[in-house]
Every structure is written in C-alpha cells, then in structure tokens.
Amino acid sequence: MSMLKDLPDANGYFGTYGGRFVPETLIGPLDELASEYAAARDNGEFQIELERLLREYVGRPTPLYFARRLTEKLGGARIYLKREDLLHTGAHKINNALGQALLARRMGKRRIIAETGAGQHGVATATVSALFGLECVIYMGAVDMERQALNVARMRFLGAEVRGVSAGQATLKEAINEAMRDWVTNVRDTHYILGSALGAHPYPMMVRDFHRVIGLEARHQILEREGKLPELLVACVGGGSNAMGLFHPFLDDGTVQMIGVEAGGDGIMPGRHAARFQGGRLGVLQGTKTYLLADSDGQIELTHSVSAGLDYAAIGPEHANLRELGRINYSFATDTEALDAFRLLSEVEGIIPALETAHAVAEVVKRAPTMPPESSIIVNLSGRGDKDVQQAAVFCGVNTGL
Numbered sequence: 001m002s003m004l005k006d007l008p009d010a011n012g013y014f015g016t017y018g019g020r021f022v023p024e025t026l027i028g029p030l031d032e033l034a035s036e037y038a039a040a041r042d043n044g045e046f047q048i049e050l051e052r053l054l055r056e057y058v059g060r061p062t063p064l065y066f067a068r069r070l071t072e073k074l075g076g077a078r079i080y081l082k083r084e085d086l087l088h089t090g091a092h093k094i095n096n097a098l099g100q101a102l103l104a105r106r107m108g109k110r111r112i113i114a115e116t117g118a119g120q121h122g123v124a125t126a127t128v129s130a131l132f133g134l135e136c137v138i139y140m141g142a143v144d145m146e147r148q149a150l151n152v153a154r155m156r157f158l159g160a161e162v163r164g165v166s167a168g169q170a171t172l173k174e175a176i177n178e179a180m181r182d183w184v185t186n187v188r189d190t191h192y193i194l195g196s197a198l199g200a201h202p203y204p205m206m207v208r209d210f211h212r213v214i215g216l217e218a219r220h221q222i223l224e225r226e227g228k229l230p231e232l233l234v235a236c237v238g239g240g241s242n243a244m245g246l247f248h249p250f251l252d253d254g255t256v257q258m259i260g261v262e263a264g265g266d267g268i269m270p271g272r273h274a275a276r277f278q279g280g281r282l283g284v285l286q287g288t289k290t291y292l293l294a295d296s297d298g299q300i301e302l303t304h305s306v307s308a309g310l311d312y313a314a315i316g317p318e319h320a321n322l323r324e325l326g327r328i329n330y331s332f333a334t335d336t337e338a339l340d341a342f343r344l345l346s347e348v349e350g351i352i353p354a355l356e357t358a359h360a361v362a363e364v365v366k367r368a369p370t371m372p373p374e375s376s377i378i379v380n381l382s383g384r385g386d387k388d389v390q391q392a393a394v395f396c397g398v399n400t401g402l
C-alpha cells in the first residue's frame with residue numbers, strides 16, 4: 001500500500017493519470033520548478049521557515065473540533081471538524097500559496113501570477129505576495145469577479161492587479177488559460193502559483209504536499225482525542241487540494257474510508273453540474289491527463305455549481321487514480337443539499353461554512369446516521385462562508401435588508 005503514498009512517478013504519473021501536456025516552451029520551466037522544489041523539500045532551513053510562518057502568520061495548527069450538537073442532531077458517528085476555516089484569509093488555500101511563495105523567493109522570481117475561481121486562491125496569493133514584497137497579478141473570470149466582488153476588492157487592497165478574463169464561460173478554466181499564457185511569456189522572472197492539485201507535473205504533487213499538514217495534524221489530533229483512527233474522512237473536491245491534504249497521510253491506513261464530494265449542481269445532466277466522476281470521461285485539460293466533463297467530440301462541457309470553487313471541468317489526477325484503485329470513493333451533493341447543509345451547520349454549531357465546504361457537510365448528513373455511535377468522522381472544513389453569505393441569502397430567501 002505504501003506505493004500509493006509514493007506517487008507520482010518521476011514523469012508525474014499517478015498510475016495512468018497526470019503527466020505533462022504543455023507547450024514545448026514550458027518543459028524547461030517545469031523541470032526547473034521540479035528540481036527546485038525537490039531541493040527545498042529536503043532543505044532544513046526552508047522547512048523551518050515554512051513551519052514558522054504556518055504557525056505565526058497563517059495560524060496553524062488548526063483545531064480538530066468535536067461537533068457535539070451536530071453529532072446529537074444526526075445520530076450515529078461522532079463528527080469532528082478540521083477547522084481550516086480559521087486560517088488567515090479564511091480557507092486552506094494559504095497553506096499552498098505560502099509554500100509556493102517561499103519557493104518563488106528561493107528561485108529568485110520577483111513576480112507572482114495566479115488564477116482564481118471563487119477568489120480564495122487569489123486572496124491567499126495576493127496576501128503572501130504582500131508578505132514577501134513580490135509583484136502580483138491575478139487572473140479571474142469576469143463572471144466570477146461579479147459573483148465574488150468582495151474578494152476582488154480584498155486582492156486590490158492587498159496590492160495585487162486583478163485581470164478580468166471574458167473569453168468562453170469567463171470562469172476558472174479561462175483564467176487558467178490566461179495565467180499559462182502569461183507564464184510562457186514571462187517565465188524568466190515569474191512564478192505561477194497554481195491553486196489546486198491540478199495542472200502539469202510537479203504541480204499536483206507539490207500542491208498536495210503543501211496541504212499534507214492538514215492530514216498530519218488531524219491524524220495526531222484524532223488519536224489523542226479518540227485513541228483510534230477515524231472510520232471515515234470527508235472532503236469536498238474541486239481540483240482536489242483540500243481533500244488530498246487531509247486524505248494523503250491516511251492512505252496506508254486500510255481501515256480509514258474516504259469520500260470526496262463533488263458538485264452536483266442542479267443534478268447530473270450535461271452542463272448542469274461539475275461532478276467529473278458522474279458522467280465524465282478520460283481526457284487532457286490544462287496540462288494533465290485526468291477525468292473531465294466533455295462531450296463525445298472532446299469539447300469541454302459547461303459546468304455549474306452554486307459554489308465557484310467547485311465549478312471546474314477537471315479533477316486532479318491523483319484523485320482519478322485513487323478512485324480507479326478503489327481507495328477513495330466519490331459522491332456528489334446538489335446545490336440544494338449544499339445550501340441545506342450550509343444552514344444546518346450555521347444553526348447547530350454556530351459555524352458558517354463556505355459553500356464549497358457545505359458539500360462535504362451534506363455528505364456527512366447522509367452518512368453519519370448510518371454509522372455506529374462509537375465510530376468517528378473527520379470532515380475537512382475547508383473554508384468559512386463570509387464570502388458566500390450574500391449569495392446564500394438570495395438562494396434561501398433570507399432577508400438581509402440590502
């Protein structure tokens with residue numbers, strides 16, 4: 001089993017998924033990135049500084065919180081929340097943004113670019129760029145800029161330039177295209193901080209590694225609290241970074257089941273969801289071979305989710321492999337189920353989750369009652385819901401007085 005944890009192979013493959021499907025001009029920069037990252041990973045000074053900043057600036061370790069009232073309400077397994085929502089900037093994204101910014105500085109790159117969907121990765125990247133005094137440009141779909149106006153304002157206050165992208169669906173996929181174009185042109189002085197466990201090798205591995213701290217902490221914390229490993233881990237899956245961060249340190253623990261939750265949108269009909277493992281197919285998108293939503297001609301399908309952070313046509317390649325091997329199961333939650341879970345967690349625990357995160361909570365609502373009371377679940381609370389309150393209020397018909 002330990003072979004699972006050792007992936008990807010030297011060419012960036014997780015089984016048959018992953019690799020490097022990029023223009024010739026990016027092979028050199030990706031090679032440089034891979035070797036710089038390998039050196040940093042083994043470098044004591046780099047690790048010590050990363051750990052120090054995670055502790056003092058980002059707010060790690062995050063608590064593992066026993067959700068007593070949610071557990072009582074659902075009946076069944078004991079539910080623990082891994083509180084990534086309490087991190088600086090409000091989501092797990094900063095674990096990776098900080099790691100890559102440190103790496104960029106080590107490589108002598110003065111300029112940072114990134115793509116963003118919900119805006120959380122853009123905010124995390126703008127934040128660490130400010131921290132290190134690096135120039136920062138964020139690409140964001142025009143539609144997402146409208147949905148997430150608050151995060152656009154945050155990035156601008158943090159000193160980043162936000163460039164709107166109005167091609168195609170004007171969401172995350174188009175923003176990634178623009179960021180890749182920028183990187184090809186400016187690679188000499190620019191580092192591209194990709195925001196999920198996606199893209200060409202070494203990104204899926206590197207992004208996962210920077211988030212493994214979630215699972216390492218959670219494993220230690222649950223053993224301390226329960227004296228045994230949990231029966232189930234649950235996380236939402238956009239590109240798949242918060243889920244891989246939680247799951248990876250448990251991959252060798254055969255008794256621990258894992259469920260990744262994709263966005264079911266309005267239901268599994270072409271163009272109305274973003275659940276790649278429901279009706280998706282094998283293909284190549286933005287540098288990696290993986291599961292994606294495309295029609296029979298290979299045209300990428302439109303996607304839909306109430307949460308911008310899960311609204312993407314492809315899933316990280318490591319997830320595709322772990323699903324094929326049967327190590328991780330995948331389900332989906334619809335917009336309605338996610339909104340119900342959003343309200344439930346807010347009312348019962350006093351914690352307003354991000355709409356992305358609410359998809360994972362929706363799965364817990366289905367699962368916990370079917371499990372015995374001596375079992376436990378850890379759900380990754382990937383982010384907080386402040387950014388989503390206005391949108392949720394519209395959907396739920398809550399009067400905000402605005």
Ligand SMILES: *Cc1c(COP(=O)(O)O)cnc(C)c1O
Binds near residue numbers: 092121
């Ligand atoms: C971006 C985001 C996600 C989805 O991204 P992953 O890479 O799949 O983790 C989930 N939750 C929150 C709060 C996010 O900001």
